[in-house]
Amino acid sequence: MLSSTTQSINIQSPMTSEPLRAYLVEDSPMIRANLTTTLEELCGIKVVATAESEKEAVNWLLQPEQNWRLAIVDVFLNKGLGLKVLSACKNRRPDQKMVVLTNFATPDMRKACLNMGADAVFDKSNELEALIEYCSELTRH
Numbered sequence: 001m002l003s004s005t006t007q008s009i010n011i012q013s014p015m016t017s018e019p020l021r022a023y024l025v026e027d028s029p030m031i032r033a034n035l036t037t038t039l040e041e042l043c044g045i046k047v048v049a050t051a052e053s054e055k056e057a058v059n060w061l062l063q064p065e066q067n068w069r070l071a072i073v074d075v076f077l078n079k080g081l082g083l084k085v086l087s088a089c090k091n092r093r094p095d096q097k098m099v100v101l102t103n104f105a106t107p108d109m110r111k112a113c114l115n116m117g118a119d120a121v122f123d124k125s126n127e128l129e130a131l132i133e134y135c136s137e138l139t140r141h
Contacts, residue, residue, distance in 0.1 A: 019046040020139050022070040025057040025085055026050065026101075027078040031124075035072070035101075038128075043135040045070065054080020058088040069095060070138060072131075073118075075102040075109065086116040097138060101131060 022045045026032045032050050039045040048068065051057035054077055061071060071089070073082040086098055097120075100113045105123035113121045122131040 021048045021068045023068045024050040025073040027052045044139050054084050057085045071098045083116050090117040
């Protein structure tokens, strides 16, 4: 079941059979590696690039030629904040979804993330199945 802090998924189906292109913003190498494997194997998503810092993420995500459809963003990074990444990408295309995956999914943090432009918020400790379900749903549209 999806978390109550998700917004509806409304993505128009692309005219291509290419896998959904995802970008990860996570400063833990172990979490990045595990999440990449999980997304690619269970959801058919292609992780095309990753970032460890706010600045690196914003620079990549704002380049139109990157053509990403999903960004998964951690809130607290070693260098910067995921909230600022969300804010910088608030005017993205409607088919580009941004979700937060964090250890700090308090009610206030969930609200802040949604207000900054997140489409959904998931807790790393107990909502990974919901994230996988969300991502799988994106690949079907």
